[in-house]
Amino acid sequence: MKYIHFIVNPISGKGKHKITKKDLELFFPPESYELVVEYSEYKKHAIALTRDAVAKKPDIIVACGGDGTIHEVASGLVNTDIVLGILPVGSGNGLASNLNISKDFKKAVDTIKNGSYSAIDVGMVNGRHYFFSNMGIGIDAQIIRKYESMPTRNLSSYVKASLLSALKYKPNKIKVDCNGQTFETTPMLFFISNSNEMGYNMSLTPKASLQDGFLDFLVVPKLNIFEQMYFGALVLMNKTDTFKKANSQLVKEINVEISNQNSTPMQLDGEYYDLNNNILKISILQESLKVVV
Known part of the structure; x- marks a missing residue:
C-alpha cells in the first residue's frame, strides 16, 4: 500500500x-x-x-x-x-x-x-536556505516584498509592484567571486536561476535547466528609467537574452559580499526573506530532490 x-x-x-x-x-x-x-x-x-x-x-x-x-x-x-x-x-x-x-x-x-520519478538540481544559500526555481538580491527582492503586501496576487499586482519598486530602488555595491573571477557591480538585478520560468509564463533565464548541474547567473547594472521600462517589456516577452547590458553565465558556486549593509533582502522562489548576513555563498546540489513528473 x-x-x-x-x-x-x-x-x-x-x-x-x-x-x-x-x-x-x-x-x-x-x-x-x-x-x-x-x-x-x-x-x-x-x-x-x-x-x-x-x-x-x-x-x-x-x-x-x-x-x-x-x-x-x-x-x-x-x-x-x-x-x-x-x-x-x-x-x-x-x-x-x-x-x-x-x-x-x-x-x-x-x-x-x-x-515517473525524476531527480532535479537544487540551489542553496549559505548551507541552509534552498531554492528550486530562482533567488535574487536585487530589485526582484524588493518587488516580491511589495507584491506580498498587496491585497491580491496576480499578474497585474506583480507588474504594479515592479513599477513601484523601479521608482525607488537604490542598489548597493556587490563584490562577486565566481568561475575564477572577482568583480564588483552595482546591479539593479542580481538573479540566480535553477529553472527557466519564474511564474506567469515569464522568464529571465529561458535557457536554464533543472537538470544540467549549473545555476544561471544574471546581473543587470543600474539603469535609467527608460532602460528599466525597456527591460521590463523584454521580461514580459521572455526576451531578456537580447538585452545588451545584461551579463549572464553558468555557475556551480558564487560568493557574494554586499557593501554598506548588515542584512540582505532576498527572494527565494518568489517569497521574501531578510537574511541576517551580508555575505552569501550560493551553490548547487545536483540531483538532490526527487519529483514525480
Whole structure:
C-alpha cells in the first residue's frame, strides 16, 4: 500500500480550490492507498508540517499550492528518498510549469498517481536556505516584498509592484567571486536561476535547466528609467537574452559580499526573506530532490 501525504495551502490561488481527503479518495481508493491530508494555517507552517510528515516516512509528499508552498515542502525533502508531488493551485506556478505538470486538477492528480520519478538540481544559500526555481538580491527582492503586501496576487499586482519598486530602488555595491573571477557591480538585478520560468509564463533565464548541474547567473547594472521600462517589456516577452547590458553565465558556486549593509533582502522562489548576513555563498546540489513528473 502506497502512503501519500498531502500538504494543502487553503488560500493559494485566491482559495478557489477545495481539496479534501474525500475528493482525493476518488482518485486514490483507500484499499490501495494510505492518504493523509493536512492544511497549512500561516506562512512557513508547511515547513513544520513537512518535517513531521517526513518522520512518518511516506512514499510521496504532495505540495498543494503555489510556488511558496512548494518551496516550503520541497525544502524538507532535499537529500531524502521521499518524492515530491505537486498539485499547482497557486497564482504563478513557475516550478510546476517548468516540470510540465498540468494546472488541470485531474491531470495533475494523474501525474502523482501514474507519473515517473525524476531527480532535479537544487540551489542553496549559505548551507541552509534552498531554492528550486530562482533567488535574487536585487530589485526582484524588493518587488516580491511589495507584491506580498498587496491585497491580491496576480499578474497585474506583480507588474504594479515592479513599477513601484523601479521608482525607488537604490542598489548597493556587490563584490562577486565566481568561475575564477572577482568583480564588483552595482546591479539593479542580481538573479540566480535553477529553472527557466519564474511564474506567469515569464522568464529571465529561458535557457536554464533543472537538470544540467549549473545555476544561471544574471546581473543587470543600474539603469535609467527608460532602460528599466525597456527591460521590463523584454521580461514580459521572455526576451531578456537580447538585452545588451545584461551579463549572464553558468555557475556551480558564487560568493557574494554586499557593501554598506548588515542584512540582505532576498527572494527565494518568489517569497521574501531578510537574511541576517551580508555575505552569501550560493551553490548547487545536483540531483538532490526527487519529483514525480
